Amino acid sequence: MKRNFRILLGLWILSIIGISLRGGPVTYGIFFLLTLLPVSSLFYIWLVILLFKIFQDLEGKELTANHPAVFRFVLQNESFLLFSGVRVRFYSDFSEISGLSDDIEYELMPKERIERKTDLVCKYRGNYEVGVRTIEVTDFFRFFTIAYKNPEPLRLKVKPDIVHLTELKHTEILLSAVKDSRIHPNEADVLMREYVTGDDPRLINWKASGAHGKLMIRERIGEQQEGIGILMDPHRYSDRMEDYLPLENRILETVIALNLYLMEQGIPVETVIREDRTEYLNVDPHIGFESFYARMANYRFTHASTTETLIAEVLRQARLFHKKTVILVLHEWCASADSLVQELIRNGIYTAVYLVNDTASDTPIAAHRADVIQVSVNADLTEVL
Amino acid sequence: MAAVLYELIMTAVLALSAMSSFCFLSGMEEVRTEYYLCTALIELVLVLARKLKTRGRLILAGVCISVIAGIVLSVPQEERIGFLLEHRWVFWVLAGSTACALLEWRAQSHRWLRAIPAAAGIGVLIFFMVRGIQKGKSAVLFILLYLLILLAEAVQRSWKKEGQTNAQAHIAFAFPFLALPVLVVSLFTMPAEPYQWKHIRSLMENVRSQYEVLRQTLNLKRNWDHSEAEVGFTDEVEFFGNLNSSSYEALRIHTIGVSPGTGIYLSGRSFDSFNGRSWQKTDTSDDNYRMYDLIETLSAIITYDGDSLRDYVRTSGLEIDCKGIRTEHVFMPAKTMPQIRNHETMQEGGDLWFTGRKNDEYAIDYCRLNRRYEKFEDLLNHPSIELPSKEVIEDAAKVLQGLDVSEYTPQSFTAYRNRIRDIYCPKTELSAEMRSWLDDVLEGALTDYEKLVAIEKVLSRLTYTSSPGELPETVTSPAEFLDYLIFESKQGYCTHFATAFVLLARAEGIPARYQQGYCFSAGEEETKVLSTHAHAWAEAYIEGIGWLDFEPSPGFKRYAGWKVTARSDSTNNNVTALVEEEEEEEEETEATADTAAELQETRSSRRTYLPLLLAGLFLIAYIPLDILIRKLRYRKMSDREKIRILFRRCMRILRRMGYRPGPGETLQEFKTRVNREIPEVYLRFIHVYEEILYGERDVSERDLTVFETAVYDLRQLFVQKLTNRRNRSEF
Incomplete structure (x- = not known):
């Protein structure tokens, strides 16, 4: 009281x-x-x-996590009443507004407006509300303060951050993958065939097509069976946004950062994800990164998709076994992951596991000669990866 | 604007508080409305005079003088002095308002000065409260409003906020919400008595009654320790050393045909046998004693003075609701008609009981006796002991709403009287001392009624107390009880006195019994009978009359009755003439009043229109004069001064159009900003002004032309914008 x-x-x-x-x-x-x-x-x-009006605006409707966007909000008093004490509280769990404190109370004379322009940074990728969360109104004797929710919150779709790695701390990943698997763009393609409807147009070899007078597509021999495979944990581990958003954000950023780095190193990468069904996403200099990023930005972690389901599918399809190196990006270790790692190692495939977790775990995989790298949810990826 | 409003609010409220407080403190019953209006108007003028510039002040002063002159001139010359003397309060109000305004203006820079009027206001409130001044409502409310404003300002000053936090503007715009509760409070009545919390008390009584009902239902016994007991009706009679009062509502009575204030005795249970320490009921006969008693009394009256029956007896009704007691007893006055509508009852020794139902509402009809009527007293002193005849009994039945009286015969009356003697007049031994004392008391009393009245009187001279102390162990018989009460203790409560009366009456051979029930005064329509109204009294039987109740307890009201007067039939012939004369006088007075009212109306309309006319004339004369004077002054100015004046005019026009220089904004920045909406040609003057001001060059004719053209063009633009806006709004 x-x-x-x-x-x-x-x-x-x-x-x-x-x-x-x-x-x-x-x-x-x-x-x-x-x-x-x-x-x-x-x-x-x-x-x-009843009479108080608040306007808020963001430049751009789609933001990227950790990238500031210009945020403008206006408190407006269009009536003849005095607004003696108005406080604005912002969403702060997943976003930060610089230069504006929640503790400021505003007084607005009749017909007065207060405009503020500042930066808003979203911490995590996802679909959530930012900006003004609640408005508190206090009377002129400071007897009561009544808070009400902003009836029109700003809802944003935030894309995951793209972290540019300059180097990979765990060079074994590179070493095991680079050998025999780098694409040598200057070498002639080994095999060419005619373009068939349904082939990826990006694989068309224009030089060869000009020479042959018809569209020719390069067939990658061995490329699909080389390079690095990344398996991403598809599961949503909590119902609370405060718990799952940071974690999922970190998992996605890790996968995206790895993909980008490896692509820049000329190493083809195939990422296995699962939403309703298992998908294999390829990234290489020819295919490009944008479509992969767009797909990852739209990716949804679900309760139904579990690591076990994904790993079972992977084991059945066995595509990862054609890789030189396999990276698992998981939140929690499980028996299925253990089986997969054992299988991979038995097949001579170098395996690295990125455990996105804040608690140090004693995983049994250490015994299987796979590298385990702990990635904290809030760590700087350039320091960890 | 906000500053003006703030000042007006503070000075007006302070002045109104001071004025109304002064009026009430000086003994005025009511402060006239014109005092308030005058005060508010004076404050408005003072604030405007402070805020306006010279020209505005001149206009204001001119209007005020015109209005005052108009008012004075509207009064005939010969009445002017009287008029001024009659309205000398205006000067007091003017002086007081000016003082308040000066104090408030100083207080704006020295805020501690506000403590003075605040403390004075609180002092006035305390004075009003202590002295019980009831008429100062408006003064109180104005003082409270002033304190409220000070409080709001203090809260605002201590509050850290962003935006426009100016306290003056804050108060100016918050004032409606400060004044609103005060305005609403002014509509409430403020009684002179403290609040009685009737509803809360009623609720508490209801809760208590319900608790008592529950307690009785669960048969939770009271404290049976003989040293203490609580006041209330019980089925037993014992003597306690100390009675505690804890009041709850026992019955709720709705009276029909009973005057307010009439004492009513509701008997619940009667007792016939006393052993020296307690009463018992041994008479368990189910004979309809009540009916016999009613018939006997009515028969006696009918036989004595049947034509004036209503002077002796009247029927009344009671609706009784047992709120706080749970009982099968039927509480009713003496002479109640024994049939109770919609209820089944049984009699036991003259007491009525509900069969099988408790705690219900019921209605009874009963006969009230006019004990104060001297003829009735005469009847009581000289009753006829003859048995009532069949005809008389039938006449009595008519009074009893046609009840069946066939079983009541002279023979049955004989048996009834014998039974009364047997049960209610046992041999009562007295000590020799008591016998001697009683003989002294009854000296000169010849009839039974006179003896009973004498006994009642002597007992009522003892002391009534609810803490008489316990009966000594040595009291074991009626004689010992009487000796203890009359010679030793000389005090007691109703039980003691009723017991003593019955014993003394029986000692004289008069049948008597102890009655227990409730005694209260009838209200307007409804009466709450509390537990503390439980009472004991005595009834004595006079052969030929029936049972009569007697009240021996000191301090209790005795006989109810009514005045019996003769009716008058004479009329006064002169009354008509008198009324006509009065009507003529009224017509004359009305005619005179009409003429006076017309005259008054003429004067007041002059008093309204003449000042307004003079004020209007002043303005009409002043404005062209003012323009002329300004033009003459302008002509005499140097070129530099002219430029300054013209520049201010241009900026004023821009302000009216909504373009104000921002805080810290330079003229150039201002020009750049305004240029986005207004063509450059209208703003050339700013550039020229800057050149003159900062370049310190001389002013040429061309410069003056630029400015004069700018003033003209901006005015045109302003008018054009206004016209455009109006046209848009029409669409």
Whole structure:
């Protein structure tokens, strides 16, 4: 209870004692006034809530995590009422607004507006609300503060951050993958065939097509069976946004960073993901990174998709077994992952596991000669990967 | 604007508080509305005079003088002095308002000065409260409003906020919400008595009654320790040393045909046998004693003075609701008609019981006796002991709403009277001392009724107390009880006195019994009978009359009755003439009043229109004069001064169009900003002004032309914008 209201309550009780002991305009006047003051204050707050307008705007509708965007918000009083105390609280779990504190209270005279322009940074990828969360209105005697939710919050789709790695800390990944698997773009393609409807147009070899007079497509021999495979944990581990958003964001960023780095090193990468079904996404200099990034930005982690399901599918299809190196990006270790790692190692495939987790775990895979790298949810990826 | 409003609010509220407080402190019953209006108007003028510039002040002063002159001139010359003397309060109000305004203006820079009027206001409130001044409602409310404004300002100053946090503007715009509760409070009545909390008390009583019902239902016994007991009706009679009062509502009675204030005795249970320490009921006969008693009493009256029956007896009704007690007893006055509508009852020794139902509402009809009527007293002193005849009994039945009286015969009356003697007049031994004392008391009393009245009187002279102390162990018989009460203790509560009465009456051979129930005064329509109204009294039987109740307890009301007067039939012939004369006088007075009212109306319309006319004339005369004076002054100015004046005019026009220089904005920045919406040609003057101001060059004719053209063009632009806006709004 606010201090001023406590004082009012105390005086009101005293006034009740006053009218019980003595009549007259003084005692009754004070009693009635003290009874009506909170009513008047509440009525005032109700009017302010009705008349108060707030505008907020972001440059661009799609943001990227960790990249600032210009955020503008306007508090407007279009009425003839005075707004004595208005406080604006922002969403802060997943985004940060620089230069604006939640503790500031504003006073707006009639027809006055207050405009602020600042930066908004979204911490995680996802679909969530940013900007003004609640508005608190206080009356002029500071008896009551009533908070109400912003009826029109700013809902954003935030894409995952692209972390540019300059080097990979765990060079074994590279070493095992680079040998015999780098595409040598200057070497002639080994095999050419005619273009068939349905082939990826990016594989068309124009030089050869000009020479042959028809569209020719390069067939990659051995490329699909070389390079690095990345398996991404598809599971949503919690129902609370505060828990799953940071984690999923980190998993995605890790996978994207690895893909980008390896692509830049000329190493083909195939990423296995699962939403409703298992998908294999390829990234190489020819195919490009944008479509992969777009797909990853739209990716949805679900409760139904589990690591076990994905690994079972992978084992059945066995595409990863054609890779030189396999990277698992997981949140939690499980028995299926253990089986997969054992199988991979038995087949001579170098395996690295990135465990996106804040708690150090003692995984049994250490015994299977796979490298385990712990990636904290809030760590700087350039330091860890 | 906000600053003006703030000042007006503060000075006006302070002045109104001071004025109304002064009026009430000086003994005025009511402050006239014109005092308030005058105060508010004076404050408005003072604030405007402070805020306006010279020209505005001149206009204001001119209008005020015109209005005052108009008011004075509207009064005939010969009445002017009287008029001024009659309205000398205006000067007091002016002085007080000016003082308040000066104090408030100083207080704006020295805020501590506000403590003075605040403390004075609180002092006035305390004075009003202590002295019990009831009429000062408006003064109180204005003082409270002033304190409220100070409080709001203090809260605002201590509040850290961003935006426009100027306290003056804050108060100016928050004022409606500060004034609103005060305005609403002014509509409430403020009684002179403290609040009685009737609803809360009623609720508490209801809760208590329900608790008692519950307690009785669960048969939770009261404290049976003989040293203490609580006041209330019980089925037993014992003597306690100390009675505690804890009040709850026992019955709720709705009276029909009973005057407010009439004492009513509702008997619940009667007792016939006393052993010296407690009463018992041994009479368990189910004979309809009540009916016999009613018939006997009515027969006696009918036989004595049947034509004036209503002077002796009247029927009334009671609707009784047992709120806080749970009982099968039927509480009813003496002479109640024994049939109770919609309820089955049984009699036991003259007491009525509900069969099988408790705690219900019921209605009874009963006969009230006019004990104060001297003829009735005469009847009581000289009753006829003859048995009522069949005809008389039938006449009595008519009074009893046609009840069946066939079983009541002279023979059955004989048996009834014998039974009464047997049960209610056992041999009562007295000590020799008591016998001697009683003989002294009854000296000169010849009839039974006179003896009973004498006994009642002597007992009522003892002391009534709810803490008489326990009966000594040595009291074991009626004689010992009487000796203890009359000679030793000389105090007690109703049980003691009723017991003593019955014993003394029986000692004289008069049948008597102890009655227990409730005794209260009838209200307007409804009466709450509390537990503390439980009472004990005595009834004595006079042969030929029936049972009569007697009240021996000191301090209790005795006989109810009513005045019996003769009716008058004479009329006064002169009354008509008198009324006509009065009507003529009224017509004359009305005619005179009409003429006076017309005259008054003429004067007040002059008083309204003449000041307004003079003020209008002043303005009409002033404006062209002012323009002329300004033109003459302008002509005498140096070129540099002219440029300054013209520049200010241009900026004023721009301000009216909504273009104001921002805080810290240079003229060039201002020009660049305005140029986005207004063509450059209208803003050339700014550039020229800057050249003159900062370049310190001389002003040429060309410069003056630029400015004069700018003023003209901006005015045209302003008018054009206004016209455009109006046209748009029409669409």
